[in-house]
Amino acid sequence: xxxxxxxxxxLMICVAARLFEDGTTCFIGTGxxxxxxxxxxxxTAPNIVPVFEFGGTGAMLEELPLAVGEARTFHKGxxxxxxxxxxxxxxxxxxxxxxxxxxxxxxxxxxxxxVIGEHDSPKARLPxxxxxxxxxxxxxxxxxxxxxxxxxxVPKVDFVTTPGYLTGPGAREAAGLPRGTGPMAxxxxxxxxxYDPETCRMRLKALHPGTSIDEVKANTGFxxxxxxxxxxxxxxxxxxxxxxxxxxxxxxxYI
Amino acid sequence: xxxxxxxxxxxxxxxxxDEFREWNRTRKSRKLTDKVMTEQEAIAQFVxxxxxxxxxxxxxxxxxxxxxxxxxxxxxxxxxxCGQGVLELDLWLAAGIVKKLDITYIGLEVYGTSACLRRxxxxxxxxxxxxxxxxxxxxxxxxxxxxxxxxPTRSMLGTDMLKYSAAKVVEDPFTGxxxxxxxxxxxxxxxxxxHRADRYGNCQIEGISGFALEMARACKRLIISAEEIISTDxxxxxxxxxxxxxxxxxxxxxxxYGSHPGEMAYLYGRDEDGIKEWVEMSKSAEGAQAYLQKYxxxxxxxxxxxxxxxxxxxxxxxxxxxRRQA
Numbered sequence: 006x007x008x009x010x011x012x013x014x015x016l017m018i019c020v021a022a023r024l025f026e027d028g029t030t031c032f033i034g035t036g037x038x039x040x041x042x043x044x045x046x047x048x049t050a051p052n053i054v055p056v057f058e059f060g061g062t063g064a065m066l067e068e069l070p071l072a073v074g075e076a077r078t079f080h081k082g083x084x085x086x087x088x089x090x091x092x093x094x095x096x097x098x099x100x101x102x103x104x105x106x107x108x109x110x111x112x113x114x115x116x117x118x119x120v121i122g123e124h125d126s127p128k129a130r131l132p133x134x135x136x137x138x139x140x141x142x143x144x145x146x147x148x149x150x151x152x153x154x155x156x157x158x159v160p161k162v163d164f165v166t167t168p169g170y171l172t173g174p175g176a177r178e179a180a181g182l183p184r185g186t187g188p189m190a191x192x193x194x195x196x197x198x199x200y201d202p203e204t205c206r207m208r209l210k211a212l213h214p215g216t217s218i219d220e221v222k223a224n225t226g227f228x229x230x231x232x233x234x235x236x237x238x239x240x241x242x243x244x245x246x247x248x249x250x251x252x253x254x255x256x257x258x259y260i
Numbered sequence: 261x262x263x264x265x266x267x268x269x270x271x272x273x274x275x276x277x278d279e280f281r282e283w284n285r286t287r288k289s290r291k292l293t294d295k296v297m298t299e300q301e302a303i304a305q306f307v308x309x310x311x312x313x314x315x316x317x318x319x320x321x322x323x324x325x326x327x328x329x330x331x332x333x334x335x336x337x338x339x340x341x342c343g344q345g346v347l348e349l350d351l352w353l354a355a356g357i358v359k360k361l362d363i364t365y366i367g368l369e370v371y372g373t374s375a376c377l378r379r380x381x382x383x384x385x386x387x388x389x390x391x392x393x394x395x396x397x398x399x400x401x402x403x404x405x406x407x408x409x410x411x412p413t414r415s416m417l418g419t420d421m422l423k424y425s426a427a428k429v430v431e432d433p434f435t436g437x438x439x440x441x442x443x444x445x446x447x448x449x450x451x452x453x454x455h456r457a458d459r460y461g462n463c464q465i466e467g468i469s470g471f472a473l474e475m476a477r478a479c480k481r482l483i484i485s486a487e488e489i490i491s492t493d494x495x496x497x498x499x500x501x502x503x504x505x506x507x508x509x510x511x512x513x514x515x516x517y518g519s520h521p522g523e524m525a526y527l528y529g530r531d532e533d534g535i536k537e538w539v540e541m542s543k544s545a546e547g548a549q550a551y552l553q554k555y556x557x558x559x560x561x562x563x564x565x566x567x568x569x570x571x572x573x574x575x576x577x578x579x580x581x582x583r584r585q586a
Contacts, residue, residue, distance in 0.1 A: 035369050058394055059317065060468030071370045071532075072346075074321035076525040076582030079468055085525075087469040089402055092395035096414060115419075119391060124424050130381035130389070132367030132374065133343070134421055138393035142415045165419040180418025181429070181438030258370055 009215065011241045013194040015249055015260050016213050018044060019241040021104070021150050021192040025050040029101040032056045032091075032140045035073045036259065037150045038104035041192075042066060043253045044245060056100060058136040060086045069253055073136075092136070095143035098183070103144030105137050109162040110149055112206045112227045113176075114169025114188030116141065117162035124164060134166050141167035142182055146189035153193030155226040170205035196221050197238060201230050211236040264438060265429035267422055269390035272340050272360045273312040275446045277409060283480055288507055294459045295512045296489065299330040299562055302511035306481040307331055310359070311448040312340040314479070317470035319346020320369065320522035320530055324453040324485045326515040326562040331451075332357060333556055342447060344397060344471075347522065347538060351556065353380040354548035360388040362445070364397045371539040376548060391424040392416075392442075398471040400445035405477035410441040450479035453518050454504070455527065457486035461509025462495045462502045467525030467582075469503060476504040485515035487527055515562055517574055529580030531573060 018040050025031060025045035033042045033055050042055050043066040054063050057070070061079030070077040079085040094100060107116030108131055118137055122128030141147050147167075151157055169188045171177055178184055190210070191198040197211040208230035209221060214237055222229060241249075254260045297305075307313065313331075315324055328348035331339075332355040343349060343363035350366065352358050353376040366377045380386045392400070393415050403411040412432070416422045417440050422429065432439045452472050454463040461484055465472060476482055484504070489512070495502060518524075521534030541547035559565040566574065 059321070059470045071530065072320045073369070074317055074468060074470060075523055075530065076467055079525075080582060081585060085468045087473060088394060088398045088471050089474060092398070092415075096395075119420070119424075124389075124391075124420070127382060130378050132377070133363045133365045134391065134393045135344075135365035135367075136394040138419060138421050139395040139415045142393075142417065164424075166421060168417070168419050171418045177418065181414060181440070182417050183414055 011246055012260060015241055015246060017150065017192055017194050018249060018260070019245045020197055020213065020238050021148065023049060024148055024190060024192070025053050026102070028052045030054045030056055030099060032058070032095060032100050032103040032144050034105035034137065034140065036106055038106065039070055040249070040253055040259055041104060041150065043069060044248055047248050047252070048245065056091055056094070058091055059088050060091055062091065069258065071258065092139050095139065098145070100144045101146065103140035103147040104150060105140050105147065105167065106150055107137065107167060109157055109159050110151060110191065111159055111162045111169070113171060113173060114149065114191065114200060114207060115162050115165045115171065116149060116167035116169065117164045118166045119164040121163050137167040141169070143186070145186055147187070148189055149191045151191065151193050153195040153221070154224050158225040158227065160227040170200065173205050195224060198229070206230055208232060209235055211238045213238050214240045261430045261433055263428050263430055265422065267425040267427045269424050269426045270388050271426040271443060272362060272388060272390060273445060273447070275404070275444050277407060277444070280404070280446050281407065290507055292460045292506065295461050295509060296459050297511050297513060299326050299513050299515065302483045302513050303327065303330045303334050306483055306510055307336050307449050309336055310338045310340070312342070313449045313451070314342030314447045314475060315345060315348050316450065316452045316472050316475045318344055319348050319350070320535060322453050322470070322524055323348050323519050323522045324451040325520060325522065326518045326565070327451045327483060327485050327513065328352065329556045329565065332552065342397065342445065344394060347535070350374050350376045350538070350542060351552065353377055354542060355552060356385060358386055361386055361390065362392055362397060363389045364392050364394045368539055375543050379545060390426055391421050393421060396427070396442050397445070398474055400442045401471060401474035401478035403442060403444035404446045405474050408444065410443050412439040412441055414439065416440045445478060447475065447479040449481045449483065450475045451483050452476060452504070453485045453515065455486070455524065456488045456490045457484050457512050458490055458492045458495045459512060460492065460506035461504070461512050462492070462506045463504035463509070464501045465503050473503055476508050481510045482508050483511045483513065484509050485513040485518045487516055487518060487524060489514050517566055518562070520569060520574070520577065525582050526584060527581055528574070528577040529582070531577050534569070
């Protein structure tokens, strides 16, 4: 197999960046979502309003933030307030998209970032919800960005930290979560997924170039809906790669 | 009001609002008294074994690191901790002084999960992890700050977060929909690092305020560390900048570079090598102890710590600061 001119992580960031809708408010989680937001703001969505949980709103993303509270999250921003303001803004319906990650995801888009194993005697204690639960509860649409393998794409997450569609159609509203909210897409290292509107289950939407449906299936621990039409995502453009490597993550924290 | 669901997590800091009011009436002076003291004096006077304590903001951002190190140095133990943290709570976990956690996030952000948290929780050294989202823990403090017993929210609903928290789900008596109730959180002690304070404790913060305003109003004892001690004339010139008024404050500690190796908006940036040193050393229990020896137990105080770091490195952090646009 010939060496691709880009890594799977770079491709994942590019596909995620193209999902940003210009002129919208976007809650940005730590890590890969920050790179995707930066790339989007330098390409197809120059007018997104990034919101960082500890209070930064509307920053110009000129340097990669390494923490959700650092000064780069309000660099030339429109406001630098506190966590209650940003979270209350989300809770009253002002935040269009939430971009986040997690250690596990299930067919309904529920995410786990608390424990592997039992909560009270865990095999692995993970960092915890942070703002993840809030982002998944209050943003209109959420987009998860994750490595794709069968340990992460599981039939049932060990702990539901961030609500996806919970147990299926109507479950979010029945639990009291805001009407009309929920996961929109998953961008992985292998493909782009969305959700079947009837069943709320994850569905393959577009393969990354060089990936096969069989490869995606083999790396997914549950039955993924495979529609008749599956498109292929464009590979990273030269400009996207240049921005990622020379401007966004010069120090190679992520790529 | 019917309770539809109760989190099975322990309410590890039960509260009594009338007692809190009484405390605020009798134990918090309205007088302008000089509260400037050293880290040693402040921790010795106000932090005690078994107390419920929190830090703000967190680990690499405007964090009271000099106070956090002093808590370890003085051998405080069995702490019940409000757990939104990075380096500071990692140090406490490594030192074995945390007994129970209201946990929202303890990790190393860009550098991944915390090995100290894993060791401390998976070994059972930390006896309880009660789960909260970042917004929920802040709203718990906001409830206490408002002087009310709970705040309703639509966070945590339908998830295991609710199940392993101490929140309750009820039917909203006005609309009939489900809502989660977050119990007020009144901390015994809070540690907050700010840009400037006067000797009485009037505080100014630049950049984001995180959950400082809520935490400052939700605690019985508040220790402020400040990069700079300024005159009260300066405070009174810009009263709109005072986010924490003096009467909330019990101690004011002058701590230049108090957030190191983390950053302080507009003053200094992150010391990436300093952060990476902890990331690497904390991977093993022995490494974490060696780090504590070098940076916490070794130096006698914050000045001693800064000597180890050296002026050259601190100057590099200043170079990396966020700058106001001209």
